[in-house]
Amino acid sequence: KNEVEQSPQNLTAQEGEFITINCSYSVGISALHWLQQHPGGGIVSLFMLSSGKKKHGRLIATINIQEKHSSLHITASHPRDSAVYICAVRFVETSGSRLTFGEGTQLTVNP
């Protein structure tokens, strides 16, 4: 069964802390997306990656294809980073561009 699991489900941190959100998937993928959903509901694509590591500002995404695992890191976290972070993958077995989504990680960063 093609599954995507995220951990933790909920995460509370103090401003300035280093944050890690994890995503594991069950079978081979061709791409993995990290999305951010703001409290107002809007969704923003943060990264799409199929190997290695990508960095954008204070955000870093890594993926280990052999271990079927990806992490999203936030350095020097800030209250404005509070959001739901969603991992989504395109499984190799799936034709076309269907994405399978994790349940999301609710991040709260307190000042």
Add this chain to the structure above:
Amino acid sequence: DAGVIQSPRHEVTEMGQEVTLRCKPISGHNSLFWYRQTMMRGLELLIYFNNNVPIDDSGMPEDRFSAKMPNASFSTLKIQPSEPRDSAVYFCASSGTDRTIQYFGAGTRLSVL
């Protein structure tokens, strides 16, 4: 660029009524996706189009749901007749191709009473 534009932002309707959700993708994007988000099931793909052609509609819940893309700049998702269990936030997203980053609209929050 205005981004992906969805309308309406909110829709409240009575069970049995027809509901039409609209989406204008980013100009030049060739792929358009319709998603539904609920507390119980999270984000789910309903259907996606490549160059205005439906490619994968296996996520469409049942015959009450239909989607069209008559041209590159407009798509609709229709529910007829609507039911309370259709209450959700419906997102439209577009991407340059079906293998690149997707840009999401603000969503339509649908409540069926």
